Amino acid sequence: MTELSEAIPVPSVPSGLMGEPSASGRFGDFGGVYVPETLIGPCQELDQAFRSAWGDPIFREELNSLLATYAGRPSPLSECLNLSKELGVRVLLKREDLNHTGSHKINNVLGQALLANRMGKTSLVAETGAGQHGVATATAAALFGMDCVVYMGSVDIARQELNVFRMRLLGAEVRSAESGSGTLKDAVNEAMRHWVSVSESSHYCLGSVMGPHPYPWMVREFQRVIGDEARHQSAELLDGGVPDVVVASVGGGSNAAGIFTGFVDTAAQLVGVEPAGGAAISRGVPGIVHGSRSYLLQDEWGQVQEAESISAGLDYPGVGPEHSHLAATGRAVYKQVTDSEVIEAFTLLARTEGIICALECAHALAWVSRARSELQGSTVLLNLSGRGDKDVAQMMGLLG
Numbered sequence: 001m002t003e004l005s006e007a008i009p010v011p012s013v014p015s016g017l018m019g020e021p022s023a024s025g026r027f028g029d030f031g032g033v034y035v036p037e038t039l040i041g042p043c044q045e046l047d048q049a050f051r052s053a054w055g056d057p058i059f060r061e062e063l064n065s066l067l068a069t070y071a072g073r074p075s076p077l078s079e080c081l082n083l084s085k086e087l088g089v090r091v092l093l094k095r096e097d098l099n100h101t102g103s104h105k106i107n108n109v110l111g112q113a114l115l116a117n118r119m120g121k122t123s124l125v126a127e128t129g130a131g132q133h134g135v136a137t138a139t140a141a142a143l144f145g146m147d148c149v150v151y152m153g154s155v156d157i158a159r160q161e162l163n164v165f166r167m168r169l170l171g172a173e174v175r176s177a178e179s180g181s182g183t184l185k186d187a188v189n190e191a192m193r194h195w196v197s198v199s200e201s202s203h204y205c206l207g208s209v210m211g212p213h214p215y216p217w218m219v220r221e222f223q224r225v226i227g228d229e230a231r232h233q234s235a236e237l238l239d240g241g242v243p244d245v246v247v248a249s250v251g252g253g254s255n256a257a258g259i260f261t262g263f264v265d266t267a268a269q270l271v272g273v274e275p276a277g278g279a280a281i282s283r284g285v286p287g288i289v290h291g292s293r294s295y296l297l298q299d300e301w302g303q304v305q306e307a308e309s310i311s312a313g314l315d316y317p318g319v320g321p322e323h324s325h326l327a328a329t330g331r332a333v334y335k336q337v338t339d340s341e342v343i344e345a346f347t348l349l350a351r352t353e354g355i356i357c358a359l360e361c362a363h364a365l366a367w368v369s370r371a372r373s374e375l376q377g378s379t380v381l382l383n384l385s386g387r388g389d390k391d392v393a394q395m396m397g398l399l400g
């Protein structure tokens with residue numbers, strides 16, 4: 001990759017981006033509700049329930065109180081003096097790694113669990129890949145006294161036994177998704193199939209800004225707390241200004257969407273970073289999967305292709321529809337990094353700042369590090385989506 005290709009266009013401050021989707025649940029040409037007829041009703045019920053809850057100050061207050069007293073919000077903004085010196089770029093980290101359960105996923109899950117409770121649902125069903133969203137959902141289910149079923153690909157169950165045990169410890173039932181390749185996309189399929197049969201009593205707690213409307217919108221709204229806090233915190237640090245660049249890793253795209261909401265109306269450049277082996281926006285084509293239209297990795301026959309990345313949390317062949325729209329409008333740009341760049345960034349942050357981060361957000365740092373010459377002297381806000389405890393065994397195997 002040449003240095004010049006890192007140059008990112010200066011955004012014109014747009015209007016109307018990251019607002020409500022259209023009545024048919026679309027962001028531009030992307031999104032929608034591509035589900036079997038039996039799920040149209042449950043999706044509509046959820047849309048109405050979310051609209052009413054999100055407009056209700058009591059619901060907002062309950063959620064804010066949970067985020068503060070249970071998840072530990074607000075998460076701090078850390079200025080990285082050592083790293084900044086090393087890169088020649090002023091780096092600020094939004095510390096989602098310090099949340100309860102170790103990542104941004106808890107923000108969304110607490111929102112959805114509170115909503116499910118308000119809807120009178122008594123159980124949660126979820127999908128999980130590496131297990132992080134499954135653990136967060138099992139955590140919320142325990143807190144709310146709800147039953148919890150988590151679908152996980154058979155291959156992922158075998159390679160993530162610690163998270164499987166965590167979910168069981170939290171009282172959840174982990175079910176193996178045996179179809180397809182036994183990974184995340186198959187777990188989503190089976191969770192949706194299960195939801196059809198139990199939607200009366202059960203809420204499907206989806207883990208990212210994907211799936212049929214209202215999920216991409218609702219999950220982004222539950223994650224916007226990251227951007228709202230970061231906007232306020234960076235203004236305090238930057239004399240009322242905003243960072244030059246806001247960067248986040250993109251799997252389904254929820255942590256990126258969360259932090260982007262806080263800056264979409266500013267002149268800050270928005271950058272999403274995908275793994276080279278799962279670069280749905282950079283290398284995919286528009287298609288329909290898991291209920292919505294978005295960029296998607298497909299083979300020559302139009303079949304969904306497997307994503308492959310060092311980070312199981314980014315092993316997803318699609319991307320949330322709003323990111324496809326942000327890419328199409330040019331408001332955000334999407335970059336790819338390789339596994340070896342990610343490993344280097346992971347060790348760099350540990351060595352310079354004493355922070356062992358999740359491999360997912362090491363993707364965002366890998367891009368900053370590679371683009372450092374174009375970024376000289378600028379201020380970069382990086383969403384540190386999670387902590388790296390879950391990844392140290394894997395890294396020990398690689399670097400030990």
Ligand SMILES: *Cc1c(COP(=O)(O)O)cnc(C)c1O
Pocket residue numbers: 103104105132133207208209249250251252253254255256313314358360361385386387
């Ligand atoms: C799940 C996960 C991601 C990827 O999901 P998004 O929806 O793209 O945010 C990123 N970072 C961490 C720490 C995760 O657990």
